[in-house]
Amino acid sequence: MANALLLQFVHRRRRGAELFLLILALVVGIGAYASVGLGVDGEVPANLVGYGGWLAALVIAAHVVVRMVAPYADPVLLPIVAALNGLGLAIIHRLDLAEDTGRADQQLIWMTVGVVLFVATLVLLPDHRLLARFTYTSGLAAIALLVLPMLPVIGNEVNGARIWIRLGPVGFQPGEVAKLLLVITFAGYLVVHRDALALAGRRLLFIDFPRGRDLGPILVMWGVSLSILVLQKDLGSSLLFFGLFLIMLYVATERPGWLVVGGALFFGGAAVAFRIFGHVQQRVEIWLDPFADRDGDGYQLVQGLYGFAWGELTGRGLGQGMPSRVPEAESDFIMAAIGEELGLTAVLAVLLLYGLIVERALRAALISRDGFGKLVATGLAGVFALQVFVVIGGVTRLIPLTGLTTPFLSYGGSSLVANWVIIALLLRISDQARRPLPEAPQETEDPDQQQTQVVKVQAGDDR
Amino acid sequence: MSELTLFLVRIAYLAILWIFVLSAISVIRSDMFGARVPSPAGGTQPKPPKPAKQKAPPKRRGSPTHVAVIQGQNTGVTAALANAPILIGRGNDAAIRLDDDYVSTRHARIAASGDQWYVEDLGSTNGTYLGTQRITQPTTIGLGAQVRIGKTILELRK
Numbered sequence: 001m002a003n004a005l006l007l008q009f010v011h012r013r014r015r016g017a018e019l020f021l022l023i024l025a026l027v028v029g030i031g032a033y034a035s036v037g038l039g040v041d042g043e044v045p046a047n048l049v050g051y052g053g054w055l056a057a058l059v060i061a062a063h064v065v066v067r068m069v070a071p072y073a074d075p076v077l078l079p080i081v082a083a084l085n086g087l088g089l090a091i092i093h094r095l096d097l098a099e100d101t102g103r104a105d106q107q108l109i110w111m112t113v114g115v116v117l118f119v120a121t122l123v124l125l126p127d128h129r130l131l132a133r134f135t136y137t138s139g140l141a142a143i144a145l146l147v148l149p150m151l152p153v154i155g156n157e158v159n160g161a162r163i164w165i166r167l168g169p170v171g172f173q174p175g176e177v178a179k180l181l182l183v184i185t186f187a188g189y190l191v192v193h194r195d196a197l198a199l200a201g202r203r204l205l206f207i208d209f210p211r212g213r214d215l216g217p218i219l220v221m222w223g224v225s226l227s228i229l230v231l232q233k234d235l236g237s238s239l240l241f242f243g244l245f246l247i248m249l250y251v252a253t254e255r256p257g258w259l260v261v262g263g264a265l266f267f268g269g270a271a272v273a274f275r276i277f278g279h280v281q282q283r284v285e286i287w288l289d290p291f292a293d294r295d296g297d298g299y300q301l302v303q304g305l306y307g308f309a310w311g312e313l314t315g316r317g318l319g320q321g322m323p324s325r326v327p328e329a330e331s332d333f334i335m336a337a338i339g340e341e342l343g344l345t346a347v348l349a350v351l352l353l354y355g356l357i358v359e360r361a362l363r364a365a366l367i368s369r370d371g372f373g374k375l376v377a378t379g380l381a382g383v384f385a386l387q388v389f390v391v392i393g394g395v396t397r398l399i400p401l402t403g404l405t406t407p408f409l410s411y412g413g414s415s416l417v418a419n420w421v422i423i424a425l426l427l428r429i430s431d432q433a434r435r436p437l438p439e440a441p442q443e444t445e446d447p448d449q450q451q452t453q454v455v456k457v458q459a460g461d462d463r
Numbered sequence: 464m465s466e467l468t469l470f471l472v473r474i475a476y477l478a479i480l481w482i483f484v485l486s487a488i489s490v491i492r493s494d495m496f497g498a499r500v501p502s503p504a505g506g507t508q509p510k511p512p513k514p515a516k517q518k519a520p521p522k523r524r525g526s527p528t529h530v531a532v533i534q535g536q537n538t539g540v541t542a543a544l545a546n547a548p549i550l551i552g553r554g555n556d557a558a559i560r561l562d563d564d565y566v567s568t569r570h571a572r573i574a575a576s577g578d579q580w581y582v583e584d585l586g587s588t589n590g591t592y593l594g595t596q597r598i599t600q601p602t603t604i605g606l607g608a609q610v611r612i613g614k615t616i617l618e619l620r621k
Binding site for chain 1: 468469470472473474476477479480481482483484486487488490491493494554567568588
């Protein structure tokens with residue numbers, strides 16, 4: 001019955017609210033940049049107008065395109081993303097000033113590419129259900145992308161993880177794109193096979209367990225995740241992909257039995273990986289006692305924790321701390337830099353913004369009218385939630401540290417571009433979901449037809 | 464730059480960050496509670512809201528009052544027809560929830576039209592049967608008619 005109410009509930013377009021929030025988001029991004037200049041050099045940076053103008057042009061362009069091609073899309077997603085991206089750029093710029101590098105300019109170029117692809121996705125994809133056609137194509141493409149870094153010439157090993165490809169000067173992490181393709185594949189597969197997976201099983205200890213023969217896909221996915229762990233030594237991605245599959249399987253079938261089976265497989269795999277691989281053991285040891293080797297293995301984590309501690313409640317102030325002490329402060333450990341210079345207050349704000357992204361994605365899933373859209377939106381929400389949990393949990397020593405980027409904040413082109421496309425897809429799904437229902441189809445002459453039609457509308461009401 | 468100025472800049476920036484967060488939340492709030500059915504200005508008139516429930520047919524002597532499960536795991540479960548339409552399936556939102564592996568999450572529905580009762584299959588995997596006949600469209604059922612869903616049999620009763 002709740003859904004009957006939802007169908008009569010007509011969403012407004014809310015583009016004005018989006019514009020208002022976007023202007024605030026620009027103030028957040030440009031304000032951080034100005035504040036960095038004030039803190040480090042004691043004056044507002046000279047290129048503030050050019051930088052701010054570029055950022056504003058990108059954001060306004062995205063807004064205008066949303067206004068034209070997805071007028072009913074969610075009004076909160078784009079501003080949140082713009083604010084996070086602007087804050088990330090300012091922090092990277094601040095680290096640039098400390099280390100004398102030029103990463104912020106590169107990141108701004110990647111953001112431009114990201115916004116261009118965001119616009120392209122919205123314009124070229126009038127309906128997300130078109131993606132359901134590419135279920136298996138995108139699965140194949142995802143696996144091909146995951147294999148690419150293993151190839152001899154273009155594959156590239158950075159910090160022990162073989163997840164990069166390098167073509168001339170341009171490096172790229174194919175895994176970031178693969179996660180989007182995998183969401184589409186899982187959604188397309190599950191929307192067709194959910195009944196078979198949900199239907200039969202036996203009940204044991206109040207939980208419905210799936211049948212043995214239905215375990216195939218989950219075992220395949222487990223194998224893929226494990227082989228990423230073994231071959232590419234990438235803890236983060238393997239956890240992300242498997243967790244994503246498990247979330248979507250659970251949502252599609254409503255069977256907690258899958259979570260039990262998947263959780264058991266995950267912990268089994270993790271235990272075996274812990275026994276076999278030195279780098280997994282090392283990560284766990286650092287997590288358990290980072291201060292045991294504070295100048296060696298534990299250095300990065302310990303410096304990050306010092307940063308959080310020194311930042312206290314309101315931080316040292318942008319440009320007043322020493323965030324560049326932490327290795328990789330611009331990518332995995334960007335939260336430590338935020339915690340040091342802006343304090344717990346800002347860390348909580350950022351976490352809340354991530355929470356809002358996940359909430360909006362799940363809301364799009366709830367109100368979406370087709371199963372495929374529901375599953376894609378849920379999967380994308382899961383990607384964000386898992387990624388943020390894994391990386392921020394790692395940096396704050398809640399769980400062992402695994403390498404993943406912090407979405408929109410971290411330095412890194414592949415991640416930024418892929419996440420902009422994910423947001424475009426979410427906007428497309430929410431636009432379809434919030435759009436008012438089209439008029440009921442014309443009545444026909446045939447009385448039999450008429451009767452079925454009446455019943456059909458009621459069935460929709462009840463769903 | 465004096466210490467005080469930097470302190471004020473820092474506090475002002477944190478304030479801006481939180482103002483942004485709180486405005487985003489207030490937009491979400493107004494999105495949840497502030498939606499209105501638009502006025503018919505745009506040419507396309509929105510459909511008038513349909514009655515949420517169908518009227519149950521007038522009570523008469525001899526007309527059925529409830530559905531009962533007479534065979535299967537959930538034998539004895541009943542649902543009053545006054546709450547029609549009645550959803551039958553394995554899902555939690557079903558009025559008659561069946562623990563039967565051969566039943567879909569939303570399997571079938573019993574609804575009223577005039578003073579007739581209909582059973583309607585909701586696209587289930589294993590189908591809904593009246594006697595030996597698998598139904599493909601809403602079919603009238605009377606008192607005592609047996610509807611088979613998976614391994615379960617239901618019946619209309621007085």
